[in-house]
Amino acid sequence: MKSYDLVILGGGLAGMCAAVEAGEQGADVLLLEKQDELGGSTVLSSGYMAFAGTDMQVEAGITDSTQSLMEDMIEVGARMNDKTLIETYGQHQLETYNWLINLGVEFRTLQAVSGHSVPRGHTIDPHQGIQALYKRVKEFSNVEIFFNARASRLLKNEEGRIDRVVYEADGESHTVLATKGILLASGGFAKSEELLKLFAPKLDGSLRIGSEGNQGDALKMAWEHGAWVLDLPYLSGTYGFHPSANSAVKSQGLAFYKGAIMVNLLGKRFVNESLSYKLLGNASLEQPEGISYQVWDQTVMEKAVHDDPLYDFELLKRRRLLYEVDTLDELADCIDVPIEVLTETISRYNKGIQNGEEVEFGRKSLTHNYGEPTPIEKAPFYAFESTVAMLATYAGVAVNSGGQVLNPYSEPIPGLYAAGEITGGFHGAGYMTGTSLGKCAVFGRLAALGALKTETEAAK
Numbered sequence: 001m002k003s004y005d006l007v008i009l010g011g012g013l014a015g016m017c018a019a020v021e022a023g024e025q026g027a028d029v030l031l032l033e034k035q036d037e038l039g040g041s042t043v044l045s046s047g048y049m050a051f052a053g054t055d056m057q058v059e060a061g062i063t064d065s066t067q068s069l070m071e072d073m074i075e076v077g078a079r080m081n082d083k084t085l086i087e088t089y090g091q092h093q094l095e096t097y098n099w100l101i102n103l104g105v106e107f108r109t110l111q112a113v114s115g116h117s118v119p120r121g122h123t124i125d126p127h128q129g130i131q132a133l134y135k136r137v138k139e140f141s142n143v144e145i146f147f148n149a150r151a152s153r154l155l156k157n158e159e160g161r162i163d164r165v166v167y168e169a170d171g172e173s174h175t176v177l178a179t180k181g182i183l184l185a186s187g188g189f190a191k192s193e194e195l196l197k198l199f200a201p202k203l204d205g206s207l208r209i210g211s212e213g214n215q216g217d218a219l220k221m222a223w224e225h226g227a228w229v230l231d232l233p234y235l236s237g238t239y240g241f242h243p244s245a246n247s248a249v250k251s252q253g254l255a256f257y258k259g260a261i262m263v264n265l266l267g268k269r270f271v272n273e274s275l276s277y278k279l280l281g282n283a284s285l286e287q288p289e290g291i292s293y294q295v296w297d298q299t300v301m302e303k304a305v306h307d308d309p310l311y312d313f314e315l316l317k318r319r320r321l322l323y324e325v326d327t328l329d330e331l332a333d334c335i336d337v338p339i340e341v342l343t344e345t346i347s348r349y350n351k352g353i354q355n356g357e358e359v360e361f362g363r364k365s366l367t368h369n370y371g372e373p374t375p376i377e378k379a380p381f382y383a384f385e386s387t388v389a390m391l392a393t394y395a396g397v398a399v400n401s402g403g404q405v406l407n408p409y410s411e412p413i414p415g416l417y418a419a420g421e422i423t424g425g426f427h428g429a430g431y432m433t434g435t436s437l438g439k440c441a442v443f444g445r446l447a448a449l450g451a452l453k454t455e456t457e458a459a460k
């Protein structure tokens with residue numbers, strides 16, 4: 001049987017960061033990827049990463065701090081997050097941002113995104129990011145990647161330590177030994193109807209947009225060996241996808257964070273649009289047919305960001321996914337809502353803003369505590385039909401800050417590590433944009449380092 005120091009399951013951002021870090025440490029590493037290419041859900045993502053105190057923020061004149069980032073995460077997570085994981089993220093986030101840059105990962109823009117008190121969404125092109133990590137991995141003679149190799153079970157030795165991975169490749173079953181650790185980085189289960197039915201039945205009507213590989217394989221493997229799971233009650237979808245969206249062609253727009261309102265098929269607002277798009281998703285699924293429209297005017301349109309995955313409204317227009325008309329009457333007609341109700345909804349919203357009052361449902365900002373809403377009054381007017389998509393699960397095995405998978409009594413399961421979307425506990429009750437890719441990078445590295453330490457060192 002072939003033997004490695006570390007066997008990593010999954011070649012998304014978490015697995016690739018772990019592979020680079022372990023490669024740098026000189027460890028013998030095998031990464032098993034069940035698909036024929038790297039990237040998983042990472043390469044489908046919008047590429048936002050949450051970091052604070054970066055050179056990009058300084059250049060843009062944005063004052064930020066690790067403390068503020070951590071406070072936002074805890075607030076968005078409704079204080080259900082594991083504080084130790086948040087603090088560990090805080091300690092390592094800036095260093096990890098610089099580590100990625102040194103590996104050639106390119107950060108392109110900085111945007112205000114869901115949950116953040118200041119613009120803190122640093123965007124990467126996720127394909128470019130994964131390729132930069134892969135380029136580094138190929139330089140190591142001590143790191144191997146097997147493609148089309150699906151891990152199927154984990155085995156324990158006589159001392160109760162998990163030390164072998166069974167995987168399927170070329171129509172055969174193989175077993176490989178891991179002397180220091182097995183690191184689960186196989187992503188979430190956004191594409192597993194079986195698990196979504198079990199844990200998120202309310203999201204039955206939502207679109208499914210995630211990597212085909214994300215079936216929760218390793219969640220089941222870890223469960224078999226007694227892993228505890230966290231954050232499952234908070235599974236939620238993401239609002240802002242056109243009902244025709246699929247993973248291949250992204251049709252997403254978050255105009256509400258630039259000042260659009262959300263109206264249901266009755267022509268009424270129903271929520272504070274500055275909330276996390278996960279909470280907006282829950283609220284919108286309760287509306288008739290689970291469908292609503294983002295409605296905005298030219299003032300908001302002018303805040304579109306060219307080539308941004310969330311804010312490129314001109315792109316939605318070019319794809320013919322937007323209605324664009326000169327009057328609100330025409331808009332009501334296009335989206336088939338009662339004219340008088342839509343006009344009344346918008347007039348009440350505008351009055352609230354113009355009188356400096358709190359707008360109905362408590363809207364005070366564009367996103368989280370950032371930015372000021374503007375009245376919807378300047379033609380042309382726009383509407384974008386929107387629904388909810390299940391992108392990522394953000395819930396899963398309990399881990400400590402060294403990436404050790406924990407049992408229900410918070411005791412490490414010997415030999416077993418995890419990082420990335422397969423882990424729970426970090427986001428708590430709510431996900432803040434950019435913190436999933438962020439946690440993949442930070443904890444992918446830490447889990448690899450954790451596994452390569454001897455267990456006695458790790459316990460210190």
Ligand SMILES: Cc1cc2nc3c(=O)[nH]c(=O)nc-3n(C[C@H](O)[C@H](O)[C@H](O)COP(=O)(O)OP(=O)(O)OC[C@H]3O[C@@H](n4cnc5c(N)ncnc54)[C@H](O)[C@@H]3O)c2cc1C
Nearest residue numbers: 010012014034040041042046048151187213420421436437
């Ligand atoms: C459309 C979309 C937009 C998003 N936008 C953002 C964003 O802007 N910011 C953000 O922070 N998050 C975002 N997310 C979430 C984020 O992309 C994911 O949570 C993150 O990329 C997960 O990374 P990972 O490395 O844990 O898993 P993945 O990137 O999914 O990689 C897991 C890999 O494991 C492989 N695998 C699975 N099972 C096995 C097995 N049994 N054996 C071997 N290999 C296996 C898979 O094939 C896959 O390649 C978005 C997600 C989507 C879908």
